[in-house]
Amino acid sequence: MPSGMISSGYALVAGLSNTGKSSLLNALTDTRISPVALQPASTRMPITAICTPGNAQICFVDTPPLDSGYDWSIIDWVDVVVLVVDIKTFDEDLKKPVVKHFLRRTNRKPVVLAMGRSDYVKPEHRAAYVARARHTNRFNGIVPVIPMLDYGIKDLMNAVLKNIPIRNRLFPRSINTLNSKRFLISEQIRTQLFSLLSLDVAGETAVQVEETSQRDGKLYVRANLIASRTTSKGMLIGRKGQTLEQINKLSSKAIGEFTGEDCRLDLWVKVREAWTENKTDLLEFGYVC
Ligand SMILES: Nc1nc2c(ncn2[C@@H]2O[C@H](COP(=O)(O)OP(=O)(O)OP(=O)(O)O)[C@@H](O)[C@H]2O)c(=O)[nH]1
Numbered sequence: 128m129p130s131g132m133i134s135s136g137y138a139l140v141a142g143l144s145n146t147g148k149s150s151l152l153n154a155l156t157d158t159r160i161s162p163v164a165l166q167p168a169s170t171r172m173p174i175t176a177i178c179t180p181g182n183a184q185i186c187f188v189d190t191p192p193l194d195s196g197y198d199w200s201i202i203d204w205v206d207v208v209v210l211v212v213d214i215k216t217f218d219e220d221l222k223k224p225v226v227k228h229f230l231r232r233t234n235r236k237p238v239v240l241a242m243g244r245s246d247y248v249k250p251e252h253r254a255a256y257v258a259r260a261r262h263t264n265r266f267n268g269i270v271p272v273i274p275m276l277d278y279g280i281k282d283l284m285n286a287v288l289k290n291i292p293i294r295n296r297l298f299p300r301s302i303n304t305l306n307s308k309r310f311l312i313s314e315q316i317r318t319q320l321f322s323l324l325s326l327d328v329a330g331e332t333a334v335q336v337e338e339t340s341q342r343d344g345k346l347y348v349r350a351n352l353i354a355s356r357t358t359s360k361g362m363l364i365g366r367k368g369q370t371l372e373q374i375n376k377l378s379s380k381a382i383g384e385f386t387g388e389d390c391r392l393d394l395w396v397k398v399r400e401a402w403t404e405n406k407t408d409l410l411e412f413g414y415v416c
């Protein structure tokens with residue numbers, strides 16, 4: 128390898144909704160940067176995490192589900208694709224038009240198949256699933272994974288690394304993500320809304336982080352929860368402020384786990400009528416690029 132050159136590049140993490148993409152990105156990069164949630168379509172914007180296995184650099188990019196208005200152009204920017212499927216339904220998933228379109232769009236870029244939820248299959252049966260997927264002759268690696276147990280993560284990392292080009296370093300050593308801290312914190316808060324509120328109310332609440340600073344040795348975060356209707360404001364606050372308190376508690380914990388700092392969160396509820404229908408508001412809250 129010429130001096131100064133290393134394996135350095137981008138790996139896309141893509142797949143259908145709720146297949147474990149964000150869990151996988153966190154396991155691969157040993158972080159909690161990408162919020163994980165029970166409900167589908169929780170990731171709405173790309174989340175990046177740069178890791179440095181050996182002397183290499185890989186920027187993993189977690190993306191929204193393929194089946195919810197995917198920005199196909201992102202494929203052109205990456206070196207390797209990790210396609211996450213559910214091990215038990217991978218056959219049907221690979222036949223879905225949106226997945227077929229995605230694979231065509233990768234245009235012969237290396238694609239590694241991560242078979243998620245491998246805990247749903249007995250360990251002795253996993254090799255048979257891998258053999259079946261191998262018949263497709265499309266993948267540059269096939270790895271069963273269980274992100275929360277770190278199962279398969281090293282093998283997947285090696286399969287990705289093999290396909291990362293040798294070039295001049297793309298990212299300075301000091302950075303570990305291309306996203307802003309404010310955006311990442313707002314996503315941690317937004318994800319918690321879904322575990323406490325109806326899909327309607329949570330989905331129509333924007334999160335705007337106004338300040339992140341250090342106060343009394345803690346990470347201080349001030350953020351607004353912006354409801355699209357006055358009635359939703361009451362639901363966000365709850366009886367005697369109980370819901371807001373719960374949102375605050377869960378969000379502070381998630382932010383603390385992601386940043387590694389004690390977090391003091393100051394949440395305010397505001398209303399901007401029908402912001403979900405206003406292009407300027409959507410832009411302001413980061414919903415349209
Ligand atoms: N049992 C099991 N659960 C998993 C596995 N991977 C992820 N999960 C769970 O599946 C749910 C969805 O995980 P996410 O990582 O948020 O999935 P995602 O694909 O990023 O979801 P979207 O961004 O909404 O498309 C969470 O409750 C995870 O804890 C796995 O290998 N086994």
Ligand SMILES: [Mg+2]
Pocket residue numbers: 148149150162163169170189190
């Ligand atoms: Mg996700």
